[in-house]
Structure formats: C-alpha cells, structure tokens
Amino acid sequence: MRLSSYLLPTLKESPADAEITSHKLTMRAGMIRKAAAGIYTYLPFGLRSVRKVEQIVREEMEKAGALEVLMPMVVPAELWQESGRWEQYGKELLRLTDRKNSEFCLSPTHEEVITDVVRGTVRSYRQLPINLYQIQTKFRDEIRPRFGLMRGREFIMKDAYSFDLDDAGADASYERMFQAYQNIFRRCGLDFRAVEADTGNIGGTASHEFMVLADSGEDAIVSCDSCAYAANVEKAQMRTEPGTVAEATQELRLVDTPGRRSVEEVAQFLAVDPACLIKTLLVQTDSGERLAVLVRGDRELNEIKLCRLLGCNEVFMLDDDGVTAMTGAPVGFAGPVGLDCRILADLEVEFIRDGVTGGNCADRHYMGVNPGRDFTVEQYADLRSAEAGDGCPRCNGTLQMWRGIEVGHVFKLGTKYSEAMKATVLNKEGREVPLVMGCYGIGIGRTVAAAIEQHSDDNGIIFPMPIAPFQVLITLLNPKDEAVLAAGEKLYDQLRRAGVEVLLDDRDERPGKKFKDADLIGIPIRVTVGGRGLKQGEFEVYMRASGEQKMLALDKTATWLIDEVNRQLAG
C-alpha cells in the first residue's frame, strides 16, 4: 500500500475527550473516529489490526473444532421472552419496533438465537458435541461507554456456543475453548491472566475471564504469589485465619462522637484501630427486603458475594432517608445494636471484641461492642472484598492485586438456556435430555486497544507483529530523488511478492513528519531509504520495539526482512 493514496489522518495532539493511552493513540494514529458515544468508525489502518485479531481468533477456533456462523443482529422479542431475559436484561438491551409494531432487540449476545437454531437442527447425541461461533457487531446500550474501543456500545465480538450431551462433555468443550483463548491472547502478544470470575447476568455455573494486565484496566484482580490461584475481586476468596473468640472485657456504653461519621473520623476521634470498628451497611434487595450487613471497619463489602448469599440479582445501598428510617439517626451513625432487621456479617466480624459501632443516634457511637452479647448475627459468611496482602485461599501464599482489561470471558452455562427454551436431544437410551451449554466471548476491538495499552511509548504505538496493520514500513526520505524512489519501490515489490504486508511512505513530506508518523503508527519494522544510505549501498532498518538500528546491503535487505517478519510472527 502506498501512503500517498491511503487515508491515514494522524493527529499531532490527542482529542480532548481521550483519557487513556489506547484511546489517544487509536485516535492519533488514524485508526478510529467517533460517530457517537461508544460508537466508532474503524478507518482503514485500524480495521487492518481488527482483521488481524479476527483472523487469529478464527484460526484458533477452527483448530478447536468450532464452526463459524453469522447470526442476525436484529432479533425478535419472542426468543428473549422465551429465555426470560426480555424482562431481566434491563436497559442495556436496545429494543425497537418494526413497521408492523413487532418488537425486536439489537442483540447484545446470542444465547437465545443459537439455542433456537440448535434445537431445530440437532436431534441426536450422535451430532454432538457441536460448537458454533461468529464474529459480529454487538450492541449494548451501556450506561457509561468510555475509553474509545475499550468500552463501546457497539463493538465487535467473537461469541461461541458449545452444546454437549452431558457435564463431562461440556467440561471438555470448556477446556478446549480455554486452551484456544490462551493461544489467541498469547499470539496477540498480550501479557494476560485467566482468572476465576463471577457469571453475572449471563448465568451459569463456572467462568473464567481473560485479563490483560494494565494499569488502565477497569477490573481489579488478585493472584497468588506462590500458586496458580487468580480471580476477579468480584469473586476472589481469601484464606480465613482461624480466629479465637476472646472474652469480652468491656461493658457496652454510648459515647459522644460529634460529627464523626466515617470510619477514619471515628477511629481517630476514639483513638482505636479501624479494624476494631464494625461497619454497618444498610441495603435493600431487589425484592424489597431491607437488612444490615456488617464488615470490619477497614474492609469493603463485596456486593456480589452478598447477592450470591441472598440469592438476589442486585442490592442497593439505602439512601439517606432510608438509613434514617431504619436507624433513627443520620448516615454515619448506624450500628447493629438494637436494630430491628436481619443482620448478616462477614466472617471477621465474629472475632471483634470490645469493638465500636454506630449508636443509631446522631453523634453517638457504642464502644465495648461484642457480637453475640450485644446483638445477634443471623449468619456469618465471606462478604468482604479481597485485598492485596490477604492470604491465598488455596495455599499459604499471599494475594497480590492487579488491574486488568477483560478481553475474553468463558462460561459454563449448564442447562439454563436449553431448559428454558426446550433444546433437547435424544440420548443413547432414546430419552430426551437438555443440552449442556457453554458460551465464550472475546472483545475484538478491546483486544486491539488492550494490546496498545501494553505496547506503546511516548512516541506512539508499538504493534506486536501478529496484529500490526502492516508488517514493514518503507520510508522514502525524498521520493522525488529518482534513486531513492527506484530503490524503495524495488524493495516494496520484492516484499509484496513474498507476501509481506508493507506500507510505502511515498508522500511528498519532510523527513521529520514521516519519522514522527512512523513512530506514532507503530509498524514493527521500518526501512529508511535515503541518499545517505544509498551512497553506501545500504538500507537502514529500524526496529520499533527495541529501537535497534542496522544497515543492510541493498540486495540482502528483502531476504532479511522476510525472515525477520516470519520470526516475529512465530513469536
């Protein structure tokens, strides 16, 4: 491709609304342009990288035995009503009506459609296992799209769905996909971890997320420093140290704590350790029940663990009025003593002796509080979020904390959808059984963005070879110089004939601009063709990642480059 006839609108400055590296660089390198919040056009240069990732995904999916399909984006409401998600899914589901007033949605995921297809086409266990995937544009009307391709409303996703006769088969399918995902992200040049994850509103029995490690990541994950345990903090457990319930030594007493509401303020005012405080969180479930949840003052409640325990989809923190209605005190003075509702508590709370809680009265706290004696906890459970330094739940190691970008997610769905939608096959005994499903997603654009988060410097992008829009950039310093043009074009032709993807910068621009653009767009190998080198019979080859530079004889360069590209593609 000749840059003189290409569309590569590079920007000297980052658009004001771009916050993180990959958003700034995808804009500056002329890869994307925004059409609306979370909705983007992929320009030619950006699309090439997207296609590279898609191709890697296709290869690994096919290798794992999955078959490509393409499902509709506009899906009739009936299918979603059948699974029950038409009501459940909420506002992320963009609903529309056609001219006949029939209801549809823009599908954010395709469990319903694929299950409908499979129940109509697969009748016998002999046809199993089967795994169908597609690479397609999804729409989720996210509350807050952000960071360019990182969280779009419209985005390209690979989604795969496996169908098996039984759990053992489903486990094997899951394992195959898990392995394929490892291959995909490794080939994309990413530093990632597979972590245990919550299943969210997709549902199912088990799941792993593939997290690209990056400070800009929206997820927090923990991993053990000595074993393989790794999990999203939403899900992460921690080792519970065996506690001893000591004797209470203090009487319960109310003390004045004027204006002290937060854990820090109260702890400091009363000169006690925040770990001695019992934080009382008043929540309401989606079914309307109001209850109190206790965690140690220095810990955070994990709402997802709470939901799992309560068996509900969502819990909401009570607002100021709700808190006052329950405790008779303003926010900041709630406590379990004398509170008239169910009380749940994190495991650690049981071992707090002579603690501090809110007094359910303005500007008062209780001291000398002892669980069991002063209030009754219905159930102790693991309800807090894991933190760096917590013990690993699987071994004696210690948990470390990271930020991650979720580029892939695999789920064991079980029979949630197949039962709801009556997707069954006949087993060996001739009996109808529901299919056991799995589903597997990869954010394609997000993977490109994540790669850029991990591979850039102050000058721009540094594409890993396998997902680079072009593999080699030939920079003609002065295309008007016939010798330069001839030498550059010859190399360009040689490389193209060998199947190398090469971009020829034949623009009539000054060298400075060409070098700046070259660094910005991050093509892994740059060949500079200029009068200076030609006089010595050499091309100058520059490696974007390492900064390494070498002079190569004119007639040896093409071969060297072909080898180098292949070497880098192989990883």
Add this chain to the structure above:
RNA sequence: CGGGAUGUGGCGCAGUCUGGUAGCGCACCUGCUUCGGGAGCAGGGGGCCGGAGGUUCAAAUCCUCUCAUCCCGACCA
C-alpha cells in the same frame, strides 16, 4: 440514573466574569525557498460560537429550557 465538567473552523485552545466588527496554534490550498526527526516566507479558503426561546439598540458573552460529549459510581467482551 446520581454527582462533576465541557460544548467557539478538521484538531488543540483563547475570548464569556465586565454584552459592542469572532481570534490564536496546528492542519488545509497556492507560490517560492527548503528537505535525515513535526521547515521558512508570502498569499488564501473555511466557523451565523451545540440547539431553541428570552432580555437588550446590540448576545459567543446575560437568563430559561434542551441536546450532545467527557470524567467519578452501579453494568460488561
């Protein structure tokens, strides 16, 4: 949806408080000179200041409403 902020040529910004002829840098077009890390000079094109209403002799500027975008929280590939 709650909290915060911003909308002025393609991009980055000033001007708004204190109303009075719409500006700067980059980019773009033409010419000349330049040409190994975002060139210089000269000339040129492009914006009814997000939109609607109002106040006023006069509105980018003041008021009301609205739309859009971004950031912080709950959702997710």
